[in-house]
Amino acid sequence: MSIDTAPPTPTPHARHDHAHCVADALARADALCAQRGARLTTLRRRVLELVWSSHRPRGAYAILEDLSQQDGKSTAPLTVYRALEFLVEQGLVHRIESLNAYVGCASPGASHSGQFLVCEGCGDAAEIDDSSIRTAIESAAIARGFRVQRPTVEVRGVCKDCQEKHP
Amino acid sequence: MSIDTAPPTPTPHARHDHAHCVADALARADALCAQRGARLTTLRRRVLELVWSSHRPRGAYAILEDLSQQDGKSTAPLTVYRALEFLVEQGLVHRIESLNAYVGCASPGASHSGQFLVCEGCGDAAEIDDSSIRTAIESAAIARGFRVQRPTVEVRGVCKDCQEKHP
């Protein structure tokens, strides 16, 4: 069976060891939080793991359902929102504004602004950290006397794999 | 961050003839829609005018309230959402994803992607159309085989005037 005819999978670009992605993300989170004295509690760690369950942005309520299902009892939205708030503050998770959803950060610890290529086909959100974009935004802002605090770049379009599937 | 819930006062620091802004925007909208055969109905035109009541992004429900108050009777959310949908499609209004709010387009008709400098201080959203940003995004996408459909750039920070007020 050739790669070209591979069936649709939850993670479309699934030619990778995703379990490794998750384990890696959790390990980095542990290290970062320990280093900072931030408390990555069991709950927060579980939420982080659920955010990382795919490379697609996931809604707070989707995570909530996972959590409830795992525990057999229903959890309150606030529980998830508070955990997400912590994770975003720590730079472990990014919020995709145009989707009201959350996705694991590809390189936490590094200072970066969050730039995403969001595919309409598969829903994947690929995080990039392009210095040209960063500096272009900074320059444009400076030219107008605007002090940048948090740049948001979310590019909708179609990823490489999805283009090949629907030519 | 709070979006514009205050009464529709023109921009806080703007020493400009805002009535002219609005009239101008409406005139251009009339012309564009006429040219395209799109129907800028009374309702849609009124919503456009309300979006333009300031240079701050306004939420759909804020506009809804204005509309209801003007008419003395309550209007349904869908009424506003449908009008906004039309206005966004026609490029007369942009949606600011990170605020769930809408703002009038500074240069409708021109093809542009929507780049905004959103001030945390005054709530103003200044629309820019910076070619460096545009090309930087396009290049970064091309390098990854990603086909861009709709780039979104929303930069949070503090505008010039607000920096001067709070030094």
Place this chain on the structure above:
DNA sequence: CTCATGATGTTATTTTATAACATCTCTGCG
């Protein structure tokens, strides 16, 4: 005029997010 199309009205519901307050749990300190 008549019909087809698109626009608006109406009612109900879904999805996303937060408020207010109670309880628990960890940690540092006497």
Place this chain on the structure above:
DNA sequence: CGCAGAGATGTTATAAAATAACATCATGAG
């Protein structure tokens, strides 16, 4: 240890944003 205080979580209720499904109205081509 035992206790105080801060931070984390639980609980209940509500707010805010968006959409669904279906009915009616308005407009313009033929």
